[in-house]
Amino acid sequence: MKTPRRTLLATMLTLSTLTVTSCGGGGSETPAAGGKVTLTYALWDDKQQPAYQQCADAFQAENPGIAIKITQSGWDQYWTDLTTKLTAGDAPDVFTDHLSRYPELAANNQVLDIQSYVDKDKLDLSIYQKGLADLWVRDGKRYGLPKDWDTIAVVYNTKQVAKAGIDPKEFATWTWNPTDGGDFEKAVAELTVDGQGRNGLDPKFDKTDVKTYGLALETGGGAYGQGQWSHFAASDGFVFTDKNPFGSRYNYDDPKLAETINWYAGLIKKGYMPPYDQAGNLGVTPMMEAGKAAMVTTGSWTISSWGKDFAFAPLPVGPQGRKTMINGLADSIYAGTEHKDEAWKWVRFLGSAECQDLIAKNAVVFPAITTSADKALAAHKAAGRDVSAFVEEAADPQGTFLYPITDNAAKVEQLVLAAYESVMLGKADASTALPAVNTEVNNLFQ
Amino acid sequence: MAATTLERPLGRRTARRAGPSWQRGHGRIALLFLAPALIGFAAFYLVPTARGLWFSFTDYNLLSDPKVVGLGNYGEVLGDRVFWNALKVTGVYVVFNVATQTVLALGLAVLMERLTRSVMIRAMVLLPWLVPNVTIALLWMWLLDANVGFVNHVMEQIGLSKQGFLFSPDQSILTIASINTWRHVGYTALLLFAGMQLIPKHLYEAGRIDGAGEGRMFRQITLPLLRPVLALVLVVSLIGSFQIFDTVAVTTEGGPVNASRVIYYYIYEKAFTQFEFGYASAMSVFLIVFLVALTLLQMRLLRASTSDLA
Known part of the structure; x- marks a missing residue:
């Protein structure tokens, strides 16, 4: 009688060791209230959140039917968080994407191919810093629109x-x-x-x-x-x-x-x-x-x-x-989003000069659009910082590698x-x- | 088997009734009372364990459907030197942590029992245990930092050389073990202290009349009669110690090289940063088998369910 009970006790004590189980946290609120669509947008840099909030405000003013909800978590948690949410089918509609991470997400069909949207809207991709836009293309599919770069x-x-x-x-x-x-x-x-x-x-x-x-x-x-x-x-x-x-x-x-x-x-x-x-x-x-x-x-x-x-x-x-x-970041759309067209509108706005000029004014990162990046340089100068070293390096065609x-x-x-x-x-x-x-x-x- | 006095009358009462208990109408009520625990156990332990077992036979990256690979993951685990190294590092951690923690806690418990009656002092030893693990890890990371940390500053003031502590390959795991010893020693001491309350005081009086000193009474009265509690404390600390994760995750993230990559952190990395869920599950299954065996062995060696008092 003694041994089985003890085994059970020991098993129960140790069962708690098998902890590998996915837990998707709630966060994305896709249902719309009163015909209004709410998009969630995820980023990892807390220093950039205020700037993107300004973009979201401008976007919402132009598109009264769409509300943007920004969520932020630190770089270390961001990818674990995103993956568990993708597994749970609860991922943010639009998220900041990194070059080192998107191939795996794309291979598992988690990122929306936006090439057809780009073609339909006849988007001019030459406004971006040279080479940035094409980094997000694999096998003819486009997985993101450039937002910024760093050197x-x-x-x-x-x-x-x-x-x-x-x-x-x-x-x-x-x-x-x-x-x-x-x-x-x-x-x-x-x-x-x-x-x-x-x-x-x-x-x-x-x-x-x-x-x-x-x-x-x-x-x-x-x-x-x-x-x-x-x-x-x-x-x-x-x-x-x-x-x-x-x-x-x-x-x-x-x-x-x-x-x-x-x-x-x-x-x-x-x-x-x-x-x-x-x-x-x-x-x-x-x-x-x-x-x-x-x-x-x-x-x-x-x-x-x-x-x-x-x-x-x-x-x-x-x-x-x-x-x-x-290195460049981009905004990607979650393949499982219920609001693909609205998500595209938001991504297109994030990749537009209007939003990137707002980002530039905050002087936190260098926007992907070259004219906006110049504005960021000016904003830094106004703040008393000479950051031309970063920009001049990026401008040298032989001076960068991806x-x-x-x-x-x-x-x-x-x-x-x-x-x-x-x-x-x-x-x-x-x-x-x-x-x-x-x-x-x-x-x-x- | 020596039945304790508490069990005996209960045993007699049930013996008088005829038939198995579920026929007497108590079964359903008993089930009702057990339900909250059972539901919790099933939802949070049994089902995830079964799923984990299933994942261990598959190749699963979370985002696409699992592909069955049979025993492939287990074969890979056996040949993975980082896995074996993680077991070794965890072993060093557990031995160092449990040993220092138990010895220090025993000392503290004796001091609490024999020297003071002050509730204040007894409560004070619990303080570190009341602070969340992550806070403690961050606190010590700042204290031990080589450049801006207080500990190194003091060491340099008294003429000792700067130490890397958490980020030195030789000191990393021992530093983490010491941090957790510091946190848990009060709690462990309290458990042992409670166990000491069960030892009849007259034994000490008798011992004193026979001319035994404190040291002798500790060795020949306290220690033997504390054995069942000590065994429980050891089992609980051993299993708790094996679960070391948070301190590593907050401070070293397994580095430098693999010096503090303990088994749970490695499993977590495989599952949640490299998305090899099948592989991580296989490692977990290895670990569960290992821990069950270890626990049974320990219970047997320490004869935890019998007391020398009876």
Whole structure:
């Protein structure tokens, strides 16, 4: 009698371990009240929500029959949230989409093909930043209309740069190479200060007692290194995939990538960049604000989080020129929406100059429409910020490369992150760790 | 089997009645009283478990229909070194967490029992347990941060070197275990303290008359008579400890490399960020078998349902 009862108890206690069950949260309210259609629109950046609310207000004024309800959740939760809602058939009618995520959603028939709408309305796609619109086309189907783009540049602490005796004008033409780091590494070394006030070039520099690091380190960014190392690797001639978009072979075994990552990890060994395990995951901003690091490469989406002590400079010029990753977001329509025509109207409005000019005025991101992006630049200038570095890089036809779009993005990220971290922690060498993980990555595409 | 005094009269009463209980009309009422628990159990445990079992034999990405792949997922799990590493990391976490938590809680309980009568002090040890897990994880993440954290600041002031704690591959899982020990030790101490109330006080008086010190009385009276409660506490903490997820999700997200990728976080990642539901379910089934076996073994070893008092 004793054993079965105990087994039952033990089973009940442990049953709670099988927790993998989908739970779709409510949120989308599609039914219309009094003939009025309510569309839900999802985005992840809280800094952009007020701007898009202005767009929604303008849209509702023009279309009294349609109400827009905006929902926002942080980047980490956004995709889990969206997927569970898609499973439950309860997804937002329109949602902000990312290049790395849409191939999987499209492959599972969750995103509406809007090519027929674009044809019917004879939409002019040449108003967008070059190349952005076509990223959302796969096999003749169009899955989104571009909304904004981002590039990478350097942000530095103006006071620390002045104190180190560096003229920021030199940053306009500075160079970088994976062997000795060029002008860029020299500036990083000069900005690194130890407890005795000696900089990184001083032969007596004490790397065990660094007060200010020349370059801050943002953790993560394993597979694509968007804000961390992608620009260095690309300016050395590294190309992520066999073709983009929709490559099926990654090139992580390229020796040019290995030498770039080894150079990057080498900054830690020299004491110019904080150890990977001490970089923390509070982000680089608190570290920079506290004066513990003087400089970092960062994406244009962070512009508004930097205070008045900070200024922007272009990326250094590498052996193959100056290269920045360019990434674009788009608005996509949920394939299961009950209001396809209304959703298209909203997406068309989001992709119009009228809405994107409103976004530009808020000076948070660079809108996809080139004329609107110029207005964003002007708005930044009016706010006392010179962000031309980001825009000039984007305007250089040879200066940008696209965020790699492939299938299996989440799995690639997990695999490469582990390999990248082991190099950054000094536990492995990039020239062996990266080729090894490249085999695993490419096996995903077999 | 030694029946306790509580069970005996009940046993006699039922023995007098004839026939199985459902014929006597109590069955339906009993069922009615059990219904809320049963419905909850079926809806939140039984059905999801059955679904999980079914998913484990399929290839399912949430968005398209599951495709049956038989035992394919199980084969893959056996060959997945991240899975085995996650089990190892979880094991290290559980051993370190349960060991420190139980030893510290036992000490605290003895102090509460033998040294103080103050309800204030007894209530105070529970405080960390009252704070939500996520808040605790965030709090410690800020405290332990290498650049702006208080702990490292103090350590540097007294001449120690800066530590990575959560983000150092060698310290990560032990740091997470210590955070949760800190949170749960008061609660565990309270359970043990309650168990100590069941030990007759005259045993201690007798012990004192025979000249036993506090240490000896702890070893020869408290510990043996506390065994059933201690066993329960161990089983509950062990299972609770295995479920480590939130602290990892909030702080390290499994990193650096795989140093804090515990089994539940790995299952979650597979299911909800990589959308391999079938694979995640197969790992869950492995885990359930493992935990049932572990629990039974532990109950047997500790003879949890018998007391030395009887």
